[in-house]
Amino acid sequence: MEIDLSRIYTCPYCRMETPHYLLVRREERVAITCSRCQTISLVKAADLEVHQAWWEAELAEILSGLDENGIDDEH
Numbered sequence: 001m002e003i004d005l006s007r008i009y010t011c012p013y014c015r016m017e018t019p020h021y022l023l024v025r026r027e028e029r030v031a032i033t034c035s036r037c038q039t040i041s042l043v044k045a046a047d048l049e050v051h052q053a054w055w056e057a058e059l060a061e062i063l064s065g066l067d068e069n070g071i072d073d074e075h
């Protein structure tokens with residue numbers, strides 16, 4: 001359930017991808033708050049879903065990249 005409570009979005013204050021908690025959803029608009037600085041962003045729900053999908057794809061790519069290359073250099 002926790003995954004439904006946070007969405008990755010670009011915080012205008014942190015200037016990075018941060019988990020945001022969903023505050024209010026009204027039709028196609030949602031208010032989300034940054035879990036780091038509490039800055040509230042008002043975004044379209046569709047944009048949020050697109051961003052979330054992009055982020056998950058990016059994350060999957062990074063993880064598969066780690067799998068292929070290994071991180072043995074760190075030892």
Ligand SMILES: [Zn+2]
Pocket residue numbers: 011012013014015018034035036037038039
């Ligand atoms: Zn922030």
